[in-house]
Every structure is written in C-alpha cells, then in structure tokens.
Amino acid sequence: MMKGVPRYLVTLLVLALACSLASAYDPSPLQDFCVSTNDSASGVFVNGKFCKDPKLMLVSANDFFFSGLNIPRDTSNPLGSTVTLLNVDKILGLNTLGISLARIDFAPYGLNPPHIHPRGTEILVGVGVITLVVLEGTLLVGFVTSNTDNSLFTKVLNAGDVFVFPIGLIHFQFNSGHTNAVAFAGLSSQNPGVITIANAVFGSNPPINPDVLAKAFQLDRNVINDLQKKF
Structure with a gap:
C-alpha cells in the first residue's frame, strides 16, 4: 500500500x-x-x-468470403516481395472479430523489409516455395525488442515452420533461397496497420529535416539526402 x-x-x-x-x-x-x-x-x-x-x-x-489467395503474386519490384493483406476492408465480416490474414510472396532473395504492426501480433507460417518441381523453401525471419536492450530474435524457417512476431516490434522476413517462396501470416487485429521503417523515416511527406536524421543515424547529411531521394 x-x-x-x-x-x-x-x-x-x-x-x-x-x-x-x-x-x-x-x-x-x-x-x-x-x-x-x-x-x-x-x-x-x-x-x-x-x-x-x-x-x-x-x-x-x-x-465472410474471399477467393484467389492461392494465386502467386507479382514480385517484380525492388524488394522482391508482395504482401496481400486481407483485413476488414477486403473481408467485411472481419469487423469486430479482431483478426486478419496476409499472404507474402517472395522472389529469390526477396525481402519484406523491417516494419511494425501497431495494432496486431503476427504469426507466420512458412509453406514452401511456388515452383513446378521443388516443394521446399527457406525464410530468414526475426524481430528486435524495444530500446531496453534491442535484442534480435531470429530464426531460419522451412516449409511448415511457424514463427510469432509480438505486437509493435520491428520485424522482417527474407527469402534466403534461390527459388520463389510464399508464407501466410495471421494477425490479431481486423486492421493491424503497417509502418515500414525505411519508408516512414526517409520517405515522409514532407521530408524530415536531414539534420535530424543525420544526427539520429550518425551519418553525413549528404548520405541522408541521397536516402531521402530514393524513397
């Protein structure tokens, strides 16, 4: 007391x-x-x-229905990955149910870059590769704890493996193999949201003052300017 x-x-x-x-x-x-x-x-x-x-x-x-999640998505983008999110905007019946689903397609060495879901924990299931012959795949995944210690928890996933990303923590998935891969993720929110770290920091609108980012990342201001141009 x-x-x-x-x-x-x-x-x-x-x-x-x-x-x-x-x-x-x-x-x-x-x-x-x-x-x-x-x-x-x-x-x-x-x-x-x-x-x-x-x-x-x-x-x-x-x-309460959606069709087509079995269809491979186009991954011909700079990151080599595509996320297909089925949230309340795609399945209207999810409203108030507190869940959503995502399919993540990876090209060889494709990356779902470091990001957070501010409103949802994520559980990811590795289901192998989408090829005509090989039915196996490898994803390097991980998350980083909050600023108390910034510990990295990382794991290599094969077909059928499951990994959990706690709510609000920075996490990523990387296809470390030379074949296409796909994974499915369940999220504990009907609209979990996503904040991609690099996009938010270097691609904000209007841009964050380069001096702020230069000091935060301990980089030369010219490097920050170049990064902001990329995003």
Whole structure:
C-alpha cells in the first residue's frame, strides 16, 4: 500500500490501468457479427465501421468470403516481395472479430523489409516455395525488442515452420533461397496497420529535416539526402 493513499483509490487505479490496457486492442464482439458497410443509414457505428443490419437481410455469405489467395503474386519490384493483406476492408465480416490474414510472396532473395504492426501480433507460417518441381523453401525471419536492450530474435524457417512476431516490434522476413517462396501470416487485429521503417523515416511527406536524421543515424547529411531521394 502506498503511504497516505486510501486503499479504494489504489483499487480504482489498478482497475483504470486494466481498462486502459484492454482498450488498446480490438474490442471483443458483443453479438454474432457486425459486417462492415459504408452506408451509415443501414446500421450502427462499431469499432470504426458502420455495420449492416442482419435483420434487414443485408448480410450474406459473401461478406465472410474471399477467393484467389492461392494465386502467386507479382514480385517484380525492388524488394522482391508482395504482401496481400486481407483485413476488414477486403473481408467485411472481419469487423469486430479482431483478426486478419496476409499472404507474402517472395522472389529469390526477396525481402519484406523491417516494419511494425501497431495494432496486431503476427504469426507466420512458412509453406514452401511456388515452383513446378521443388516443394521446399527457406525464410530468414526475426524481430528486435524495444530500446531496453534491442535484442534480435531470429530464426531460419522451412516449409511448415511457424514463427510469432509480438505486437509493435520491428520485424522482417527474407527469402534466403534461390527459388520463389510464399508464407501466410495471421494477425490479431481486423486492421493491424503497417509502418515500414525505411519508408516512414526517409520517405515522409514532407521530408524530415536531414539534420535530424543525420544526427539520429550518425551519418553525413549528404548520405541522408541521397536516402531521402530514393524513397
């Protein structure tokens, strides 16, 4: 007990902290479903979305359905990777359910660069390569803890392996093999968001003052200018 503080105030403080922590995540649903809609006249506003009224027969099976996640994506970009995210904007029935899904395609030596999901923990399943013959693949993955120690946790994943990236921590996936690879990820939010570190720091609009970045990264200002031009 803190000296001079009544017991009931301590109890209220603990309860307030517990409630504030709980509200940091997607709220638990209080009904079977709350299918998202852009029509504000058809329902109530829940968790950032208006919901269809199921009593008016506005909800259908298609609100919980997506087709085509088996199709390989184009990875002919500078990073050699493509993320296909199925969040509440793609599957309207995910609203209030607190989950989403992503397919990640990798070209040989493709990279899903260091990034964070501010609203979701991620669990990644390595499912092998997409080729006509070989059915194996290798992903180098990892995450870094917060600034208390900046520890790196890294692992090489093969087909069928699973890895968890805790919420809000910087993480990455790299195809260290010479064949195409694909992985699926589940996220603990209907709209987990993504912040790609390099894009946010060097590609902000308007740009961050180069002097700030030069001091932060301990680099020459000309190097910062060059990096900002790339993003």
